Amino acid sequence: MFKQKYSLVLLALLLLFGIVLAACSSDNEDAEEDPGTQEEEEETEGTEEEEDEEEKTEGPQVGGTITGAMYSAPAGMFNPIFYEEAYEANILSFTHESLVGQNESLEFIPGLAKEWETNDDQTELTLYLEEGVKWHDGEEFTAHDVVFTYKSIADPDYVAAGGIRTSYVTPLLGYEEFNSGETDEFQGVVAEDDYTVTFKFAEPNINPLYYASFTIIPEHVFADIPVADMPEAPESRDAGAVIGTGPFKFTEMVEREQYVLERHDDYWQGAAYLDKIVWKVVAQSVMTGLLESGELDFIADPNGIPPADYETVEGFGNIEIIEQPDFGYQLLGFKHNHRTAEDVEAGAIEPDNWVPNEKLANPEVRQAIAYAINREGLIDGLLYGRGAIINSPIAMQFWAYDESATTNYTYDPDQAASILDDLGYVDVDGDGFREDPNGEEWVLNMDYPTGNEIRERSAPLIEQMLEEVGIEINLRQPKEMSAYVEDLTNDNSDWDLYLLGWNLGSADPDPLGLWGIKDAYNFSRWNNPESDELLNNALKAPEAFEQEYRQEVYAEWQALFSEDLPALLLYAQNSLWAYNNRLHGIEPLPYSMYDNPHLWWVDDAE
DSSP, X not given: OEEOOOOHHHHHHHHHHHHHHHHHSOTTTTGGGOOSOHHHHHHHHHHHHHHHHHXXXXXXXXXXXXXXXXXXXXXXXXXXXTOOXXXXXXXXXXXXXXXXXXXXTSOEEEXXXXXXXXXXXXXXXXXXXXXXXXXXXXXXXXXXXXHHHHHHHHSTTTTTTTOOOGGGTTTBTTHHHHHTTSOSOOOSEEEEETTEEEEEBSSOBSOHHHHTOSBOOOHHHHTTSOGGGGGGSHHHHSTTTOOOSSSEEEEEEETTTEEEEEEOTTOTTOOOSOSEEEEEEOOHHHHHHHHHHTSOOEEOTTTOSOGGGHHHHHTOTTEEEEEEEOXXXXXXXXXXXXXXXXXXXXXOOOGGGOEEOGGGOSHHHHHHHHHTOOHHHHHHHHSTTOEEOOOSSSOTTSTTOOGGGSOOOOOOHHHHHHHHHHHTOOOSSSSSSOBOTTXXXXXXXXXXXXXXXXXXXXXXXXXXXXXXXXXXXXXXOOBOHHXXXXXXXXXXXXOOEEEEEEEOOSSOOOOHHHHSTTOTTOTTOOOOHHHHHHHHHTTBTTGGGSHHHHHHHHHHXXXXXXXXXXXXXXEEEEEEEEEETTEEOOOOBTTBSOSOGGGOEETTOO
């Protein structure tokens, strides 16, 4: 059984108590005993007042508002089981919580669950929950909320409604029977009592806490709303109706402009010091100036301050910068297949129905494209060197990342041209662009979203690189992120190349949630049975209880990925998070700046 003692709340209370003591001390307790002149007495009195004022401002203060910025507006989905974007996560990170969290070493630590234990064969994980936790509307959090959350994700209507997180429930006992509608009972998550919940797995599970780490939603709010209707319900979208257990409540919004979070006074770890956190949607080009002027207090996820502005921001006297490797990557995706219109309409992901994209069907064509792209040039020119080439869709911070197993597509336009020549992609009509082996026009459509300025700037550069080796690119007008993701998910039949970035989960290196054949996030519609076999083997007990075994399997999978290329990984950008030095209590994790925000405070609170 895992147990951890909490000291943060006690420390906060002690610091707060210290402030109270300082405020109660007498300014003049020694004044009558001072034998000096009246002028000396007044000077001494002034000094004591200044010292006392300093004492008052030491340590956390209650009150104040901070303002953060993101350069693209949230799409508007604030239900943890349905959201898709990092911009929505910027809200949910403060409003909702999970049973377990992670520390700076990526080890699981208590969250809404205070302790846990597994049975001998790792088929059951029992968690004991914190008591007295209140939802934002005052209702009590219980094990029944946990059951409801996972039952909703396992629901037969979940995927059709737009849900994409089935990877958290597929290993659970009885998932197939419940999801297919054979039974109304879900055996996978059971409330033993109000404060004890058991996760039951169909087979021994190597990492049960990962599957228990999903964010919890309130049963009493959603119980009467069918899963199919949840995404459009006010409780998933409207400020004031979104209910979590986190330290801040989502109370106001001016859609696409401003989002306001207010302190949850009944927060189970103690009310936050800050009164409010205000999110503003700000163009990336003006963020730095607003940071200097104090109109913004922090810029963090998803991409922080622009690398081009690093030295400028570093010169500001009022700003602290956190730089560390990003827990994610940017990619150029290749559409291997497209879904049918019927499957899109039905919300179904049926690989047997997919239509192959003949323009990119040959893996050697995708490899030629990879050789034609100067990734190092993108890092030097756009990131000012603050990033690294990554050749596998596993975060470099994980033990499973294996550079030696992958193919490093170094910039080699001659190699790219030679591959295409050998395949019969040559310029037949003399217009400078290659036709396909049948002599037909060969044009690749390329799409990308707005919001991330560096990604926007990379699109025409990639177009130019590909056209330099004779590949004609139709670079289409960028779309706002929410519309872009909808089109990407629906698989418009003429998409070929797409730009996207992923912020990866930190719980486990398992990439199934993004690259498994039937995963909704598998936007390339990569249909490679060998890949799925390897990914599932890496999770299969008892062999997978040994990390060395998993390393070997993931190395083989990374080699397959870089050969078959559902996407070319462009780079992992360094995270450049910045915050005003009036803000205190920031203790970043490897994957986020938002750790324990209830302990954040400002030294000029009113």
